[in-house]
Amino acid sequence: MKKSDLDRVYDRSGTQCIKWEHLPPDAPEGALPLWVADMDFPCAQPILDALHERIEQKIFGYTEYDTPACKGAVTGWFRRRFGWEIDPAHIFFSPAVIPAMAYFIDALTAPGDGVLIQRPVYYPFTNIILGGGRRVVNNPLRYRGGAYEMDFGDLERKLADPGTKGMILCSPHNPVGRVWSEEELREVVRLCSRYGRWILADEIHCDLVRREERHHPILKVCPEYADHIVVCTAPTKSFNLAGLQVSNIIIPGAAFQEVWRRQAEARFAISTDNPLGFAAMAAAYNRCEDWLDTVNEYIDDNIRFAREYLEKRLPKAVMVKAQGTYLIWVDLRAYCADSKRLRELMVRRAGVVLDEGDIFGKEGSGFERINAACPRCVLAGCLERMAGALNEGSLLISSS
Numbered sequence: 001m002k003k004s005d006l007d008r009v010y011d012r013s014g015t016q017c018i019k020w021e022h023l024p025p026d027a028p029e030g031a032l033p034l035w036v037a038d039m040d041f042p043c044a045q046p047i048l049d050a051l052h053e054r055i056e057q058k059i060f061g062y063t064e065y066d067t068p069a070c071k072g073a074v075t076g077w078f079r080r081r082f083g084w085e086i087d088p089a090h091i092f093f094s095p096a097v098i099p100a101m102a103y104f105i106d107a108l109t110a111p112g113d114g115v116l117i118q119r120p121v122y123y124p125f126t127n128i129i130l131g132g133g134r135r136v137v138n139n140p141l142r143y144r145g146g147a148y149e150m151d152f153g154d155l156e157r158k159l160a161d162p163g164t165k166g167m168i169l170c171s172p173h174n175p176v177g178r179v180w181s182e183e184e185l186r187e188v189v190r191l192c193s194r195y196g197r198w199i200l201a202d203e204i205h206c207d208l209v210r211r212e213e214r215h216h217p218i219l220k221v222c223p224e225y226a227d228h229i230v231v232c233t234a235p236t237k238s239f240n241l242a243g244l245q246v247s248n249i250i251i252p253g254a255a256f257q258e259v260w261r262r263q264a265e266a267r268f269a270i271s272t273d274n275p276l277g278f279a280a281m282a283a284a285y286n287r288c289e290d291w292l293d294t295v296n297e298y299i300d301d302n303i304r305f306a307r308e309y310l311e312k313r314l315p316k317a318v319m320v321k322a323q324g325t326y327l328i329w330v331d332l333r334a335y336c337a338d339s340k341r342l343r344e345l346m347v348r349r350a351g352v353v354l355d356e357g358d359i360f361g362k363e364g365s366g367f368e369r370i371n372a373a374c375p376r377c378v379l380a381g382c383l384e385r386m387a388g389a390l391n392e393g394s395l396l397i398s399s400s
């Protein structure tokens, strides 16, 4: 595949896709959706071929995940891409990452216990914590000069509280796009180990990092704390396979493996892979490195394009440095500090559907998350509409 192939706009209508076909009810006809985190790019050809071949076999019964073919695809990928050696016995199947984290929280905590997250952060973390009657312990990221960092002093204070049982680490971080350095990861682990707290590390965006960045798997950086860490990975963001429901949960510790067998496998009966998910994952991990590299380059270019565009047309917007994920996180408070009004301007006036910053926590209020995994002309259309609405909107706001 060439980079220019990604310029082509594919019509996703009729596929029941949430991003384009299930827009919020107030979105006008013809609204451009750059919200839900999937790509508007077609899957790599080897994945499509593998799916066709599997469909030709015509029967889709129960499928075993614990095979050398499946686990070998996973271990090979992380060895080649990250130099991270995973023991196949430590890999467990889950249809998706968020339910896996929910099972662990349910099993490792009691109602009323605290689980730490770092807002603004992917909002389903909050839902799975509160949904089970647990408490959110927020360790807000620090936003300074258009960049985010962890507040380690606050992190330590909150981990020291006996009510905080563990934390969810988002690495790379959605929505702020941070790729954590080895030093930052070591500091998180040092603090968690000091207070005996576990870490659920969500590394679903690990393959999507910008040219000059490098993702560090936490288990590679801090193997000494492996018994207390669970890493959630998946080919679904990287290869646009979210609908096929296939994720890999890396659980090195025997006690946590027992938790998984009891909770996810015995209690909730999660263990057999879906045959199409497996076929797609094996093809992705074994044969699609080039495709992923090309997509990452295209996203690099999209992000550069957005930065230049915003500098020209919305000079008061602050686009946070995107190190990882394919998401742009932009601070629009200089145009509209009221998040309800900002949403109205985006959806109703601009006709763009984005993820409003405040859904990730109040720290995200006045920000917008823009999904840049789309053809450049779609991104350009979105930015153009935003600029039109905000330039016009800011006049209205100041005159009202």
Ligand SMILES: Cc1ncc(COP(=O)(O)O)c(C=O)c1O
Binding pocket: 037, 095, 096, 097, 098, 099, 122, 170, 174, 202, 204, 205, 234, 236, 242, 247
């Ligand atoms: C950080 C993060 N974790 C998890 C998910 C969803 O994963 P899954 O569909 O496997 O539950 C997303 C999707 O956007 C995400 O950004």
